[in-house]
Amino acid sequence: MKSNFEEYYCIYWVFTQLCNDHCDHCYNNSGPQGTRISEKDCMAIIGNLPSGLKQIILSGGEPLADKKLLYAILDKLAQKYKNKLFVTLQFNGDLLNPEVLQTLIEKGVDRFSIASIDRYHKKQGARKEELSGLFESKGIEFVEGQPKITTEAKEKDILSRPLSYGFFGATEDMWLGGNWARGRALEKDIWLKDGTHNFCAIHSGARGFLGHEDANVMQELSIQLWKINPCCPGTKVPMGDARKERVSEVLERMSKHEVMQKLNKGDIYGVGESIGISAKEGLQRAIETGNVCLWCDAFFGKYYDMKKQEPKTAKVYTQKLDI
Numbered sequence: 503m504k505s506n507f508e509e510y511y512c513i514y515w516v517f518t519q520l521c522n523d524h525c526d527h528c529y530n531n532s533g534p535q536g537t538r539i540s541e542k543d544c545m546a547i548i549g550n551l552p553s554g555l556k557q558i559i560l561s562g563g564e565p566l567a568d569k570k571l572l573y574a575i576l577d578k579l580a581q582k583y584k585n586k587l588f589v590t591l592q593f594n595g596d597l598l599n600p601e602v603l604q605t606l607i608e609k610g611v612d613r614f615s616i617a618s619i620d621r622y623h624k625k626q627g628a629r630k631e632e633l634s635g636l637f638e639s640k641g642i643e644f645v646e647g648q649p650k651i652t653t654e655a656k657e658k659d660i661l662s663r664p665l666s667y668g669f670f671g672a673t674e675d676m677w678l679g680g681n682w683a684r685g686r687a688l689e690k691d692i693w694l695k696d697g698t699h700n701f702c703a704i705h706s707g708a709r710g711f712l713g714h715e716d717a718n719v720m721q722e723l724s725i726q727l728w729k730i731n732p733c734c735p736g737t738k739v740p741m742g743d744a745r746k747e748r749v750s751e752v753l754e755r756m757s758k759h760e761v762m763q764k765l766n767k768g769d770i771y772g773v774g775e776s777i778g779i780s781a782k783e784g785l786q787r788a789i790e791t792g793n794v795c796l797w798c799d800a801f802f803g804k805y806y807d808m809k810k811q812e813p814k815t816a817k818v819y820t821q822k823l824d825i
Contacts, residue, residue: 509554510555510556511721512557512559513552514724515561517539517547517561518565518567518571519532519538519562519563520536521536521562522564522594523564523623525623526686526687527690529685529686529687529734529735530685531686532563538568538571539728539745544571556588557651558588565591565592576589576609585610588612589611590614591611593617594617595616595618595629596618600640608660610656612656612665612666613668614667615667615668615669616633616668616669620672643666644667646668652664680694695792695793699793702770702794703767704768708765709765709768711766712762723753729743730747732765741753741762762811764776779801784801
């Protein structure tokens with residue numbers, strides 16, 4: 503586990519929940535009336551990001567549905583990190599055109615990740631061929647998966663640096679194969695009902711958010727609007743408020759507690775062992791609720807105070823839990 507959280511690998515930031523689409527499987531209820539935060543709040547959040555951050559993924563919602571705010575964020579990131587930050591834009595591609603793409607390149611986006619190649623999005627991947635042609639007309643290379651992060655070329659010449667694009671979407675193996683019981687996915691009953699599937703232990707889960715001895719485990723946390731979370735779906739109560747607190751200080755505070763160390767290991771079943779809830783009971787609760795996220799909600803909602811980092815009651819839980 504790292505001790506200097508001013509050096510951090512990746513932050514996934516949902517800076518807006520405004521979106522031109524209204525997908526049934528959306529975990530954060532994004533849509534045409536999605537929740538937004540102000541430019542002032544976003545500037546404060548950027549000020550509180552780790553100074554040694556390597557990569558940021560900007561997502562939504564649909565970032566281009568909040569284009570003015572996106573451009574302001576990109577300008578502020580460039581100012582803070584002096585072109586030493588790898589910027590990924592994760593978006594649905596519906597609103598992209600040649601002029602907007604050129605502006606995004608000039609403002610420092612390195613990776614264009616299109617997350618709409620599935621049956622839930624409005625266009626259901628219909629623009630895939632068109633978008634590929636658009637990217638390639640700008641010399642942007644198709645790279646499957648996340649490319650290696652390098653800022654050397656970017657620092658020398660922001661307009662001629664290597665750029666890449668890729669596609670993904672909600673498939674049985676990906677989002678739907680481990681879908682979180684969150685947002686409209688929960689409301690529309692499109693979530694994985696398998697409490698033995700430990701989403702916490704895989705990418706975008708909590709594993710490694712504090713750092714990990716395995717170099718193949720990405721150190722990543724998510725900021726949902728302003729809420730600092732150890733994972734993409736987020737805990738019932740956030741770890742902190744990125745508008746008011748330095749992210750590194752929040753992580754330093756969290757790293758001292760066994761409950762958060764368990765999450766860092768991806769051990770959602772054993773998350774309550776330090777307060778008397780065995781891993782066997784944690785697994786049982788996850789199976790009964792049908793999803794590890796629902797067990798996590800119950801844990802942080804009823805049994806453990808995230809802000810105080812202590813049990814909500816002095817009682818030691820040993821047998822039956824009330825969920």
